Amino acid sequence: xxxxxxxxxxxxxxxxxxxxxxxxxxxxxxxxxxxxxxxxxxxxxxxxxxxxxxxxxxxxxxxxxxxxxxxxxxxxxxxxxxxxxxxxxxxxxxxxxxxxxxxxxxxxxxxxxxxxxxxxxxxxxxxxxxxxxxxxxxxxxxxxxxxxxxxxxxxxxx
Amino acid sequence: xxxxxxxxxxxxxxxxxxxxxxxxxxxxxxxxxxxxxxxxxxxxxxxxxxxxxxxxxxxxxxxxxxxxxxxxxxxxxxxxxxxxxxxxxxxxxxxxxxxxxxxxxxxxxxxxxxxxxxxxxxxxxxxxxxxxxxxxxxxxxxxxxxxxxxxxxxxxxxxxxxxxxxxxxxxxxxxxxxxxxxxxxxxxxxxxxxxxxxxxxxxxxxxxxxxxxxxxxxxxxxxxxxxxxxxxxxxxxxxxxxxxxxxxxxxxxxxxxxxxxxxxxxxxxxxxxxxxxxxxxxxxxxxxxxxxxxxxxxxxxxxxxxxxxxxxxxxxxxxxxxxxxxxxxxxxxxxxxxxxxxxxxxxxxxxxxxxxxxxxxxxxxxxxxxxxxxxxxxxxxxxxxxxxxxxxxxxxxxxxxxxxxxxxxxxxxxxxxxxxxxxxxxxxxxxxxxxxxxxxxxxxxxxxxxxxxxxxxxxxxxxxxxxxxxxxxxxxxxxxxxxxxxxxxxxxxxxxxxxxxxxxxxxxxxxxxxxxxxxxxxxxxxxxxxxxxxxxxxxxxxxxxxxxxxxxxxxxxxxxxxxxxxxxxxxxxxxxxxxxxxxxxxxxxxxxxxxxxxxxxxxxxxxxxxxxxxxxxxxxxxxxxxxx
Numbered sequence: 001x002x003x004x005x006x007x008x009x010x011x012x013x014x015x016x017x018x019x020x021x022x023x024x025x026x027x028x029x030x031x032x033x034x035x036x037x038x039x040x041x042x043x044x045x046x047x048x049x050x051x052x053x054x055x056x057x058x059x060x061x062x063x064x065x066x067x068x069x070x071x072x073x074x075x076x077x078x079x080x081x082x083x084x085x086x087x088x089x090x091x092x093x094x095x096x097x098x099x100x101x102x103x104x105x106x107x108x109x110x111x112x113x114x115x116x117x118x119x120x121x122x123x124x125x126x127x128x129x130x131x132x133x134x135x136x137x138x139x140x141x142x143x144x145x146x147x148x149x150x151x152x153x154x155x156x157x158x
Numbered sequence: 159x160x161x162x163x164x165x166x167x168x169x170x171x172x173x174x175x176x177x178x179x180x181x182x183x184x185x186x187x188x189x190x191x192x193x194x195x196x197x198x199x200x201x202x203x204x205x206x207x208x209x210x211x212x213x214x215x216x217x218x219x220x221x222x223x224x225x226x227x228x229x230x231x232x233x234x235x236x237x238x239x240x241x242x243x244x245x246x247x248x249x250x251x252x253x254x255x256x257x258x259x260x261x262x263x264x265x266x267x268x269x270x271x272x273x274x275x276x277x278x279x280x281x282x283x284x285x286x287x288x289x290x291x292x293x294x295x296x297x298x299x300x301x302x303x304x305x306x307x308x309x310x311x312x313x314x315x316x317x318x319x320x321x322x323x324x325x326x327x328x329x330x331x332x333x334x335x336x337x338x339x340x341x342x343x344x345x346x347x348x349x350x351x352x353x354x355x356x357x358x359x360x361x362x363x364x365x366x367x368x369x370x371x372x373x374x375x376x377x378x379x380x381x382x383x384x385x386x387x388x389x390x391x392x393x394x395x396x397x398x399x400x401x402x403x404x405x406x407x408x409x410x411x412x413x414x415x416x417x418x419x420x421x422x423x424x425x426x427x428x429x430x431x432x433x434x435x436x437x438x439x440x441x442x443x444x445x446x447x448x449x450x451x452x453x454x455x456x457x458x459x460x461x462x463x464x465x466x467x468x469x470x471x472x473x474x475x476x477x478x479x480x481x482x483x484x485x486x487x488x489x490x491x492x493x494x495x496x497x498x499x500x501x502x503x504x505x506x507x508x509x510x511x512x513x514x515x516x517x518x519x520x521x522x523x524x525x526x527x528x529x530x531x532x533x534x535x536x537x538x539x540x541x542x543x544x545x546x547x548x549x550x551x552x553x554x555x556x557x558x559x560x561x562x563x564x565x566x567x568x569x570x571x572x573x574x575x576x577x578x579x580x581x582x583x584x585x586x587x588x589x590x591x592x593x594x595x596x597x598x599x600x601x602x603x604x605x606x607x608x609x610x611x612x613x614x615x616x617x618x619x620x621x622x623x624x625x626x627x628x629x630x631x632x633x634x635x636x637x638x639x640x641x642x643x644x645x646x647x648x649x650x651x652x653x654x655x656x657x658x659x660x661x662x663x664x665x666x667x668x669x670x671x672x673x674x675x676x677x678x679x680x681x682x683x684x685x686x687x688x689x690x691x692x693x694x695x696x697x698x699x700x701x702x703x704x705x706x707x708x709x710x711x712x713x714x715x716x717x718x719x720x721x722x723x724x725x726x727x728x729x730x731x732x733x734x735x736x737x738x739x740x741x742x743x744x745x746x747x748x749x750x751x752x753x754x755x756x757x758x759x760x761x762x763x764x765x766x767x768x769x770x771x772x773x774x775x776x777x778x779x780x781x782x783x784x785x786x
Contacts, residue, residue: 027465027483065486068470068644071469088389088587088618092547093548125387126390126392128392129205131201133546135204144205
């Protein structure tokens with residue numbers, strides 16, 4: 001869902017306050033970017049420019065950091081982010097077939113968002129609940145011991 | 159600020175508070191008759207343990223026994239496959255796969271009337287046998303061969319309550335170190351114990367400390383590496399979730415030993431529960447004056463900060479981790495200079511893994527000889543493994559080093575599900591190798607695993623059965639490293655990509671004579687030339703599967719056949735003429751009309767049209783279709 005002007009202004013104020021509070025901490029660039037990612041759901045060029053000005057770090061460097069780490073996204077994500085675990089335990093128990101079925105149902109690839117902005121699929125290496133393999137999460141809901149046939153009904157809940 | 163005397167008082171009181179759980183009758187003087195421990199690890203939380211805890215609280219109130227029973231949220235018990243897990247003390251009754259509907263029955267029957275809910279009791283004593291009567295936890299098949307040192311408090315104490323950690327002799331070692339030992343004495347005890355890094359490489363922990371101590375600087379750092387990136391590994395997360403104070407205490411001890419006053423824990427952002435509990439623990443330690451200035455009235459000062467990882471596997475490599483804490487792209491840097499000389503922000507730094515640190519306070523308390531008495535001569539102590547994949551008891555296990563792999567798979571792990579055959583175990587994740595069924599009696603320690611081309615790794619142990627294709631597994635790990643290669647050095651960036659291209663070809667049935675040799679050549683070049691541990695070890699899964707499963711590679715290349723039937727492009731679906739009744743159901747279900755025939759006579763699959771989706775197998779009621 002796109003943010004309203006007012007929401008953007010509010011979140012920007014929160015980010016600015018966080019920057020002022022922490023700007024002298026050594027190595028604080030990444031924690032600030034994490035905060036921005038958490039607030040806005042992605043890092044827009046405007047956000048990166050703001051961080052650049054406040055910390056006196058070139059935008060190119062911030063862009064370099066943003067594209068290095070999987071956590072940062074340069075585009076907004078869907079309302080529901082689907083993570084299918086493809087860690088080893090899930091993989092040997094058939095996670096690839098589950099991921100293929102999710103892609104098939106939504107008609108998008110990993111890292112993409114559906115046109116209506118409802119779902120995004122992201123690759124996840126290990127969610128750490130290997131006892132439930134294969135596992136996927138949709139935002140904070142966890143679905144375990146999956147079979148590709150379960151996917152359709154699960155997606156229909158959202 | 160608490161003094162050591164105050165800490166001793168808190169300990170005495172807290173010991174009473176947990177006496178029911180420790181089954182210590184001499185101490186239990188409180189009104190509380192029972193403790194109900196509900197697992198709050200990530201696995202059980204994902205299967206609903208938080209709701210179960212809330213329902214317990216409601217049901218206890220409804221029965222009017224809320225003052226007699228204490229509900230405790232703990233860290234991981236280990237048996238994740240059977241979660242959510244609930245343990246009732248003083249009996250030590252282990253209830254597995256508890257659902258929200260079972261809670262009322264446990265309260266009414268067990269907690270009110272003292273009668274166990276037999277259908278939920280875990281009483282597997284190994285070898286597929288059930289116990290006749292009540293069985294103690296450490297007599298069950300899953301627990302009896304385990305030895306919990308690093309995990310000693312996981313599933314025992316409430317990780318969000320510092321007093322419970324203090325009750326189990328927590329912060330005793332820090333007090334002893336600060337008031338009775340010199341930094342050199344601390345280092346020599348740890349050296350003597352034989353403790354080696356549990357993150358994978360197995361470097362002696364005290365040596366790192368010694369190097370850092372000998373580096374002259376007025377600022378030094380202690381870093382805890384909790385960037386547990388191996389897919390399928392969750393040991394460090396469980397320690398942080400179940401016993402976070404043990405890490406804080408060990409970091410402070412290390413700080414005293416090397417002369418550092420600041421520490422960082424670099425932990426994956428994907429571990430929200432671990433991060434939250436660690437943050438609570440740090441706050442509590444600060445309140446008690448265990449972190450801060452003048453700890454226990456001495457001159458020693460120490461504080462710990464959390465830094466969250468941002469999803470880059472390479473940051474588990476120590477120099478890349480430091481670059482990341484400094485706020486940069488997490489690219490490794492060449493060594494020397496080693497971090498002990500020039501590390502975080504250019505200052506001497508030690509980097510220890512979570513599980514390594516979890517042993518430190520106990521070594522100080524119980525002595526080097528105690529630690530050496532476990533494990534083997536060169537690999538002292540225990541090791542935690544995350545058992546996963548095709549195994550019945552998925553979960554977290556801790557064994558003395560040198561325990562044969564067979565014990566882990568067959569006894570603790572409870573064997574392979576649905577009667578399939580054990581094919582291989584993979585240790586060390588994307589840096590490690592596989593152990594084939596023929597070597598199942600290999601003792602699990604640093605040297606033995608290295609000698610068969612695998613490695614200890616950080617502790618992920620993924621089990622494969624006969625249905626897993628080893629070429630596909632090698633491809634899986636290589637895809638991972640290609641994805642995670644930071645791109646700084648050429649061998650890792652380009653050669654791993656080339657290896658993956660070859661593996662893709664092989665699994666698609668386009669393998670050529672000489673591909674195996676090409677893979678080996680590239681692999682050896684990368685091993686010799688890559689900058690950091692990620693690149694140097696990336697070819698290991700390929701080399702080790704070639705070593706033990708060369709025939710599978712050859713079958714893919716020469717016969718265009720996948721023996722395990724897993725590589726889709728090589729699969730052949732055929733209809734057995736004897737079993738086929740000619741009902742035409744499969745032909746109607748086939749999405750590409752690849753099946754033809756005449757009603758009541760055997761149907762045939764056109765291999766050129768078949769897209770190997772498997773719909774026909776699922777539709778056939780007579781089991782006439784098979785995949786080879």
